[in-house]
Amino acid sequence: MATSVHAAQAERKIDADSQNTQASQQDEAKLKTWYIGSIDQGTTSTRFLIFNGRGVPVASHQIEFKQMYPHSGWMEQDPREIVESVYTCIEEATKSFTDRGHSTDDIKAIGITSQRETTILWDRETGEPLYNAIAWPDTRTQAIVRELKARKGADKLQDICGLPLSTYPSALKLTWLFRNVPEVRRTYDAGRLMFGTIDTWLLYNLNGGKDKNVHVTDTTNASRTMFVNLHTLEYSPEVLDFFELDPQKLILPKIVPCSDADAFGSMASGTLKGKRITGCLGDQSAALVGQLGFEPGMAKNTYGTGCFLLYNVGEMPVMSTHGLLATVAYNFGGKRKPVYALEGSIAVAGSAVKYVVNNLKFVESSAKISECAATVKDNGGCYFVTAFSGLFAPYWIDDAQGTMFGITQYTQQGHIARAAMEATCFQTKAILDAMEKDSGHKLTELAVDGGMTDSDLCMQTQADIINIPVDRPMMRETTALGAAIVAGFAVDVWKEFEELKEINKEDRTIFKPQISQEDSGKMYSRWTKAVEMSRGWLDSETDNQSQ
Numbered sequence: 001m002a003t004s005v006h007a008a009q010a011e012r013k014i015d016a017d018s019q020n021t022q023a024s025q026q027d028e029a030k031l032k033t034w035y036i037g038s039i040d041q042g043t044t045s046t047r048f049l050i051f052n053g054r055g056v057p058v059a060s061h062q063i064e065f066k067q068m069y070p071h072s073g074w075m076e077q078d079p080r081e082i083v084e085s086v087y088t089c090i091e092e093a094t095k096s097f098t099d100r101g102h103s104t105d106d107i108k109a110i111g112i113t114s115q116r117e118t119t120i121l122w123d124r125e126t127g128e129p130l131y132n133a134i135a136w137p138d139t140r141t142q143a144i145v146r147e148l149k150a151r152k153g154a155d156k157l158q159d160i161c162g163l164p165l166s167t168y169p170s171a172l173k174l175t176w177l178f179r180n181v182p183e184v185r186r187t188y189d190a191g192r193l194m195f196g197t198i199d200t201w202l203l204y205n206l207n208g209g210k211d212k213n214v215h216v217t218d219t220t221n222a223s224r225t226m227f228v229n230l231h232t233l234e235y236s237p238e239v240l241d242f243f244e245l246d247p248q249k250l251i252l253p254k255i256v257p258c259s260d261a262d263a264f265g266s267m268a269s270g271t272l273k274g275k276r277i278t279g280c281l282g283d284q285s286a287a288l289v290g291q292l293g294f295e296p297g298m299a300k301n302t303y304g305t306g307c308f309l310l311y312n313v314g315e316m317p318v319m320s321t322h323g324l325l326a327t328v329a330y331n332f333g334g335k336r337k338p339v340y341a342l343e344g345s346i347a348v349a350g351s352a353v354k355y356v357v358n359n360l361k362f363v364e365s366s367a368k369i370s371e372c373a374a375t376v377k378d379n380g381g382c383y384f385v386t387a388f389s390g391l392f393a394p395y396w397i398d399d400a401q402g403t404m405f406g407i408t409q410y411t412q413q414g415h416i417a418r419a420a421m422e423a424t425c426f427q428t429k430a431i432l433d434a435m436e437k438d439s440g441h442k443l444t445e446l447a448v449d450g451g452m453t454d455s456d457l458c459m460q461t462q463a464d465i466i467n468i469p470v471d472r473p474m475m476r477e478t479t480a481l482g483a484a485i486v487a488g489f490a491v492d493v494w495k496e497f498e499e500l501k502e503i504n505k506e507d508r509t510i511f512k513p514q515i516s517q518e519d520s521g522k523m524y525s526r527w528t529k530a531v532e533m534s535r536g537w538l539d540s541e542t543d544n545q546s547q
Contacts, residue, residue, distance in 0.1 A: 034493050035102070036484040037093075037110040037272065039086055040477075041198055042283065043118075043135065043305040046082065048089035049477060050097050050107065051484045053493050055503035057477055059100070061092035068132065073139040073389070076132035079120050082198065083205045087270055094271045104272060111279030111487030112264070113286035113479055114198040116224040119173040121184055122201075124192040124251060127210035130183050133198070134173040137306065137347050137389040141172040142398050148175075153242050159319060160239055162223065162230040162326030166396055167389065168345065170197055171226035171243055194251045197221050199280050206277065208268035216263055217253040219338060220285040223328040227252065230317045230326055233338060257333025258285070259486040279487030283479050284308040285330050288341065289486060290478030290504070291447045293329075294497045299435070299443055302479065303452035306392075307349035307424050309431050310341045313439065318342055322434035323394025332489055342438055344431025347389040348402075349424040350451050355388070356420050362413045369417055370455040376414035381406040383530040384419035391427075391531065394434040401537035405530045418461075424452065425462045426527040432466055447471045449478040456511075463511040465520055474507040 034053040040046070047062035065085045068076040094104060117136035122129045134140075148154055149165050163169050174195065177184045187193040196204065200217045207214035222228045226243075229236040233255060240247055256263040264277040281289070284302060288310045291300040296314040301307065310329060317326045317340040329341035353366045363372050385391070387400035404419070428446075436442045445468055452458050453472050463470040475481075481504065488494050513520070 035097075035107045036488045036493060037090070037107050037275070038480040038484040038487070039090070039110065039112045039114075039202070040283070040286075040480040040483065041082065041086060041112070041114040041202060042479075043115045043137075046085035046089050047480065048086070048093040049480045049484075050093060051481060053488070055475075055481055055484070055500070057475070057480070058102070059093045059097035060477075061089045061096065063088060067135075071140070073142075075135040075138040077118070077135055079122075079129040079133050079201060082133065083202065086202060086206070091271055104275075107272065107275060108493055109276050109278040109487045109491045110267065110272065111483030111485075112199055112202060112277060113281055113283050113483035114202065114221070116197060116221055116282040116284065117168060117170050117173075118198050119170045119177070120196055120198070120201045121174070121177055121187075122194050122196075123187050124194050124210070124213075127204075130187060130193075131177055131181050133201075134177070136168065137351070138173065139167045139389045139398070141167045141176050142390070144172055144175055144179075145398060148172075151242070153238070157226065157239060157242065160229055160236050161226045162317060162319065163226050164325075164396055166392070167398060168347075168392065169224060169226040171239075174245075175243060188249050191249050192251070193249065196253055197225065199282070200253045203264055203277065203280065206267055207265040212265065212268065214265040215251065215253045216256055218258045218280040218282075219255055219331040220258060220282040220328045221280070222253075222255045224282060228255065230328070230340070233328070233331075257331045257338075259332045259490045261490045276491070277487070278490035279483055279485070281330060281483065281486055284310055284343065285328065285341075286482030286486075287449055287479045288312065289330050289482035290480070291449065291473075291482075292497075292500055292503065293447070294339075297441055298447075300447045300449065300478075301428055303349050303424060303448065303450035303458075305349065305351050307346035307428065307450070307452075309344040309428060309435070311343075311435050311439065311443075313340050313342055315339060318438060320434070320438045322437045323396060324431065324434050324438060325393065330486070332486065342435055344393040344428075344434065346424060346427045346431070347392045348386040351388065352384070352386040352420045352423060353452065355386075356417055360413075360416070362417055366451070367454070369421065370457045372414055373418035373421060374414070374457055376412060376418060379406075379418045379422060380411055380415035381408070381526075382411050382415040382419045383527055384416065384423050385530050385534040386420065386423045387534055391534070394430050395531060397531075397535055399536050400531075400534040403530070403534040403537065405533065406526075421452070421455070421458045422461055422465070422527075425458070425465045426524060428462060429465050429524055443468060445469045445471050447473075449473065449476050451476075459509075459511045460514065463513045464515045465524065467513050467517055467520055469513070470511040472509045472511070473504050474509075475504050478504070
């Protein structure tokens with residue numbers, strides 16, 4: 001009797017295992033034929049990728065768009081060109097997708113990730129922008145920052161919104177536009193002024209502009225404006241009052257979670273007309289999601305135009321006392337609580353490489369910078385503080401400018417190229433030290449992505465400077481993948497984080513430190529000295545038309 005019972009139990013277990021295996025195989029096959037579109041609108045380029053349910057990109061298209069520098073420290077973009085670049089990338093990537101035998105019917109949804117803080121204002125009646133987009137690295141607001149730091153209540157802002165008064169957040173760019181663009185003030189007084197970061201502007205236009213009037217933002221992008229109370233994730237009356245803004249006149253976008261089946265609307269035209277947009281989040285949050293940084297203590301560093309290190313701190317915001325930013329990491333909505341991060345923001349990373357290419361003419365393309373740097377064995381005592389937009393975290397030195405130290409007759413092109421790459425690595429070290437002080441936790445490994453990570457030399461240098469391994473994925477489009485993931489959750493392509501555990505895990509490269517902590521410490525000490533010497537190049541008399 002006992003034998004037959006055990007046999008029946010074993011048979012049922014085999015049947016269950018067989019059913020589970022069959023279901024798993026069916027899910028796997030389904031994920032390979034379900035697709036998510038991802039708009040990745042960055043600081044200098046736009047791309048559209050189509051991922052399958054296994055997180056593998058199967059089609060993509062990328063184009064660069066024009067950057068405008070009207071004055072020293074200013075950086076502007078054409079809002080219309082940005083929208084056009086998105087449509088172009090969607091059309092071209094979708095054509096590539098269908099040319100390979102796929103159907104657009106299999107694209108379940110679209111996600112958006114974008115550069116943050118970049119500010120656009122437009123008229124509700126016309127739907128037309130009132131000025132160029134002021135990009136996030138723009139420093140024209142330096143004099144305004146100094147003025148506002150002396151205003152009553154300035155010392156309480158960061159405890160509310162997580163961000164310090166600096167040239168970085170959207171609020172300062174809006175203040176400059178109020179003071180310097182008469183049409184902005186007139187439209188505001190008439191109650192027609194619409195405000196948005198790039199995500200909001202894209203969603204507004206992709207949905208059909210003024211006809212549909214979809215005016216929303218997600219929690220990650222909203223948290224970069226300074227206008228949002230980080231604890232409630234609602235607009236803060238105290239902050240709006242500090243900036244002398246009337247919410248009855250300024251039309252602010254509705255704040256929604258990053259993953260939502262309905263809030264972001266749908267494509268109003270083009271090849272993917274009617275496709276729902278179901279995910280939206282800022283680029284650095286998207287990279288954290290794309291690196292599967294879902295547990296407290298996980299971190300990623302993205303090396304793009306700037307460099308941004310996000311550290312997951314869990315479901316309660318942590319206000320930094322060591323020069324970092326408190327921000328929303330991601331917010332999947334539903335029954336899931338918002339998750340917060342500490343962030344270290346470096347204004348200049350890949351843009352320093354472009355400076356060496358375009359301004360110094362050392363090499364013909366950014367891809368060749370490592371070859372130039374490899375012509376020498378070290379930096380030759382040359383340190384390049386790439387403070388083209390002042391210095392961001394953890395220093396927050398608005399009056400610094402780009403400075404180079406240690407130049408001698410021995411200095412060659414390779415030394416300067418190497419110093420340009422090392423600048424980002426040193427600043428990453430400073431941010432990691434600050435994160436350890438704020439969180440009480442020391443990272444044991446750093447996950448990386450972004451354009452500069454293509455350089456083995458740069459990643460090895462990073463590992464040497466921070467003295468922990470650097471983990472680089474083979475598929476580097478983690479920012480676009482993050483947008484696809486939040487969009488996919490809204491339409492049940494995935495339902496649990498556990499389903500993502502194998503995404504982008506194959507063929508990762510680990511760079512381990514190859515120099516002693518003593519040698520690394522000596523290099524970092526010289527960098528710290530160079531940072532201190534870069535202070536004060538801009539003074540109160542040199543405002544770059546920033547009043």
